[in-house]
Amino acid sequence: MQYDHILVRYGELTLKSGNRNTFVNQLKSNIKYALIPLTGYKVNANRDRMYVEITEEADVEEIMKRISKVFGVHSVSPVVKVEKDIEQIKASAVRLAQDIDAPGVTFKVDAKRSDKGFPYDTFALQQELGGEILSNIEHLTVDVRNPDYKLLVEIRRDAAYLYSRVIKGAGGLPVGTGGKTLLMLSGGIDSPVAGLEVMKRGVTIEAIHFHSPPFTSEEAKQKVIDLTRIMAETTGEIKLHLVPFTEIQKMIHKKVPENLTMTSTRRMMLKIADKFARKIDAKALVNGENLGQVASQTLGSMYAINAVTTLPILRPLLTLDKDEIIIKAKEIGTFETSIQPFEDCCTIFTPKNPKTNPRLDKVESFEASTDFDAMIDEAIEGIETLTISKHTTTDTFDDLL
Numbered sequence: 001m002q003y004d005h006i007l008v009r010y011g012e013l014t015l016k017s018g019n020r021n022t023f024v025n026q027l028k029s030n031i032k033y034a035l036i037p038l039t040g041y042k043v044n045a046n047r048d049r050m051y052v053e054i055t056e057e058a059d060v061e062e063i064m065k066r067i068s069k070v071f072g073v074h075s076v077s078p079v080v081k082v083e084k085d086i087e088q089i090k091a092s093a094v095r096l097a098q099d100i101d102a103p104g105v106t107f108k109v110d111a112k113r114s115d116k117g118f119p120y121d122t123f124a125l126q127q128e129l130g131g132e133i134l135s136n137i138e139h140l141t142v143d144v145r146n147p148d149y150k151l152l153v154e155i156r157r158d159a160a161y162l163y164s165r166v167i168k169g170a171g172g173l174p175v176g177t178g179g180k181t182l183l184m185l186s187g188g189i190d191s192p193v194a195g196l197e198v199m200k201r202g203v204t205i206e207a208i209h210f211h212s213p214p215f216t217s218e219e220a221k222q223k224v225i226d227l228t229r230i231m232a233e234t235t236g237e238i239k240l241h242l243v244p245f246t247e248i249q250k251m252i253h254k255k256v257p258e259n260l261t262m263t264s265t266r267r268m269m270l271k272i273a274d275k276f277a278r279k280i281d282a283k284a285l286v287n288g289e290n291l292g293q294v295a296s297q298t299l300g301s302m303y304a305i306n307a308v309t310t311l312p313i314l315r316p317l318l319t320l321d322k323d324e325i326i327i328k329a330k331e332i333g334t335f336e337t338s339i340q341p342f343e344d345c346c347t348i349f350t351p352k353n354p355k356t357n358p359r360l361d362k363v364e365s366f367e368a369s370t371d372f373d374a375m376i377d378e379a380i381e382g383i384e385t386l387t388i389s390k391h392t393t394t395d396t397f398d399d400l401l
Contacts, residue, residue: 001099003078006041006064007161008050011074011171020047027072027174034066034234036390051081064167069234071200073169077152079161084118089125089153090132092162096151097133097140100164106143107133113155129153170200175235178202181314182282184273185209185240187224187344190288190317192231192334193325197316198286199235206280207231207238208273210245211344220342228388230334242384243272248375256366262296262354263363266305272376274309276383284312290325291318300357307360 008031013023028045031052035041040058044051052067054060064076080096082088093109100107111125120128129151130142154161183195185207195205209224225240232238248268256264273285289297296305306313317325329335 001080001096002056003060003080003163004054005079005081005161006052006054006060006067007077007079007163008052008067009074009076009169010049010072011169012173013072013074014048023072023174023177024050026176027070030070030072030174030176030234030236031067033236034070035063038063038066051079066234068167068169070174071170071172071202071235072174074171075169076167077163077165079163081159081161084115084155084160086120086128089160089162090129092160093129093151093153094133094136096162096164097137100149101137101139103139105139105149106141106147107149107151108142108144108147109133109153110150111153111155115155115157118155125153125155170234172200173202175199175202176204178204180204180206180280180282181284181286182273182277182280183207184269184285184287185224185227186288187220187227187338187342188288189329189335189338190290190325192227192288192338193328193332194286194288194314194316195231196235196332197328198314199231205231205238205286206241206282208241208243208276209344210243210269210272212246212249213244215246215249216344217342219340220344223337223340223342224344225386225388225392226337227334228386229390229392230332230337232388232392233333233390237387237389240386240388241276242386243276243379244382244384245269245379248372248379251370251372251375255370256363258351259353259355260358260363260366261351263301263304263358264367266296266301267308267363267367268372268376270305271308271372272379274311275376276380277311279380282311284314285309286314286316288317288325289315290320290322293322296354298356301355304358304360304363 016023024045024047028043032043038059040055041063042053060078067073067076080092082092109126109130111122113122133140149164151164178201181198181203183205185191199205207228211221228238228240252261252264277285292298329338
């Protein structure tokens with residue numbers, strides 16, 4: 001069957017009322033970005049639906065695959081658009097049914113009629129189309145309760161649309177409609193998933209990564225760039241901020257007892273993230289913390305670490321188990337990059353017996369012997385910012401690595 005349109009359904013976006021056009025326009029922009037550099041299409045949107053016109057040369061499957069991954073899309077379908085003429089509708093229904101014709105296959109016609117001026121009501125239209133298909137197709141039989149296929153027709157004000165496939169979309173809200181956050185991107189499995197989970201709620205992210213050369217490698221930095229590029233495939237450009245953390249990390253291990261170094265390290269990272277987030281006008285911090293997964297993610301540790309910031313900290317993976325997070329990482333395509341064996345600064349100085357319930361007053365007293373604030377200001381001054389898009393290649397930042 002040669003389709004001429006792709007129908008894009010909005011889902012949760014339809015709950016918006018006064019500002020729906022803002023959401024629709026942002027979704028349209030995001031879809032156009034996701035489809036670059038494909039050709040043979042034109043995106044048209046209104047308040048209720050989006051229709052992508054496609055030419056005969058267009059790669060329909062690739063276009064649908066890309067659109068389905070864009071946040072804010074509930075589902076997509078390849079459709080045929082015809083005039084609201086019963087004979088044209090019947091002819092298109094027969095052509096659509098030919099694609100599923102096989103011995104033993106059952107079908108059902110499901111009609112929706114938003115244009116109440118159309119001369120056939122829903123039941124009559126289903127009867128008319130079902131009869132036409134049975135008269136012209138050899139093997140198909142009707143099963144209204146549990147069919148193998150549904151042939152769907154929508155009678156709308158502008159035209160009739162026919163289709164038989166509904167492909168699930170990513171859901172959520174369009175990225176760019178919910179404000180800005182700063183993602184603490186470690187390079188592991190969890191934080192990229194956390195970033196995409198909050199983007200699903202419409203927020204834009206910038207990412208901050210802490211690296212400690214020569215203890216961390218240039219391969220580890222490239223790994224984080226690659227993860228950012230994967231996250232940017234359907235969401236647009238993402239700014240990645242690389243923080244030089246070596247001197248702070250060395251000072252922590254000089255001044256703080258070993259069993260508290262993990263707590264102090266996370267506190268310094270959060271202090272930098274807090275200060276930089278305010279600089280770029282981000283309204284919240286995001287991380288991949290998971291309750292109880294490691295020593296720094298117990299309630300006691302979170303309490304001691306969080307004391308350095310008053311910004312909201314979003315933890316979309318807080319209650320998931322590791323298997324659930326891995327499944328999500330594989331779905332979004334970050335898993336294989338995340339497991340590359342290049343250590344980040346969170347793992348290179350991991351203490352043998354970290355405190356799981358550190359006392360805040362103890363941590364603060366050890367940190368007070370050093371002017372960490374000056375070191376934090378110096379680290380922020382030394383931040384290197386890269387703008388990453390889906391077009392970023394491994395060679396793009398060779399001069400920086």
